[in-house]
Amino acid sequence: MWKIHGVRPLYESHWCGLEILDVEIPSGRRFDHEAIRVPRDAVGTAVVVDDALLMIWRHRMIPAVWGWEIPAGAIDPGEEPAQAARREVIEETGWDPGATSALFAWHPSSGMSDQRFHLHQASTATLLGEPTDLDEAVEVAWIPLADLAAMVAAGEIVDGLTMVAVWRTLADTAR
Numbered sequence: 001m002w003k004i005h006g007v008r009p010l011y012e013s014h015w016c017g018l019e020i021l022d023v024e025i026p027s028g029r030r031f032d033h034e035a036i037r038v039p040r041d042a043v044g045t046a047v048v049v050d051d052a053l054l055m056i057w058r059h060r061m062i063p064a065v066w067g068w069e070i071p072a073g074a075i076d077p078g079e080e081p082a083q084a085a086r087r088e089v090i091e092e093t094g095w096d097p098g099a100t101s102a103l104f105a106w107h108p109s110s111g112m113s114d115q116r117f118h119l120h121q122a123s124t125a126t127l128l129g130e131p132t133d134l135d136e137a138v139e140v141a142w143i144p145l146a147d148l149a150a151m152v153a154a155g156e157i158v159d160g161l162t163m164v165a166v167w168r169t170l171a172d173t174a175r
Contacts, residue, residue, distance in 0.1 A: 001026065014039070038115035041105070044072030045085040045120045046165040047097045051145050053169060054125060056092055056137035060159070068143065068151060069162040075118070081105075085120040091133040093140045097122035103168065108160050117161050119168065145173055 006022035017037035024030045047054035047070075055068045071092040075084040085100040100120040107116055131137060143151070148166050151157050157166060 005030070012037075034112065036109075036113040036115070038113060040074040040076070041081070041116045041118060042072060042074050042161065043081045043085045043088065043118040043120060044070045044161045044165055045089050045097060045100050045122055046070055046103075046169050047089060047095065047122045047125050048145070048169055048173075049123065049125050049142070051173075052142035053145060053148065053166070054089070054093055054095060054097075055141055055143045055162075057139040057141070058137050063158075065158055067158045067162075068141075068156055069159045070165045072117075072161055081118045082120065085118070085122075089122070089125075090128060092131055092136040094127060094129050094131045095125040095140075096128050098124050098126070106164070117164075119161070119165055121169075145170065 003024045004021050005024060008020040009017065010020060011018045017039070019035045019037060021033045021035050022030070023033045053070070055070060057066065057068055059066050071089040073084065073088040073092070075081055081102060082100050086097055089095060089097045100122045103119045103121055105116055105118045107114065109115060131140060148157070148170060152163065152166060157163060
């Protein structure tokens with residue numbers, strides 16, 4: 001098991017922090033290791049109605065890519081993942097998924113970060129109107145489940161949280 005002998009904070013904001021950890025690995029070797037701390041979990045929701053997945057087309061500035069994603073975002077302090085899941089779907093798409101159910105949570109980059117994603121699902125949706133968060137999506141669409149694997153292969157779906165949701169959704173519908 002790795003041991004942490006000390007922590008040196010380098011940067012902290014409401015989005016993330018960076019630390020240098022003084023670590024010792026099982027062989028006894030000791031070195032500095034960078035850690036990215038993410039203070040808020042994120043949640044994404046796979047909303048599937050009539051064999052279609054609710055998705056948004058958006059740009060991600062850090063990797064400089066466009067792609068289709070499921071509605072997702074940070075969980076606010078004091079908010080439950082299910083509340084955040086519903087809120088994010090409404091804000092980003094204008095659709096209300098009603099109650100969502102939790103599937104699982106995971107650490108997408110556990111060697112460098114403590115970031116945690118939660119995946120929820122919903123099987124209903126009621127159109128409330130236009131999205132209220134205009135900074136998230138250029139387009140909102142219901143993507144046929146039959147098209148998802150080809151979209152992944154074509155590089156139209158590249159976001160990690162969305163990728164997990166797509167493969168889980170396709171696995172569930174194959175049963």
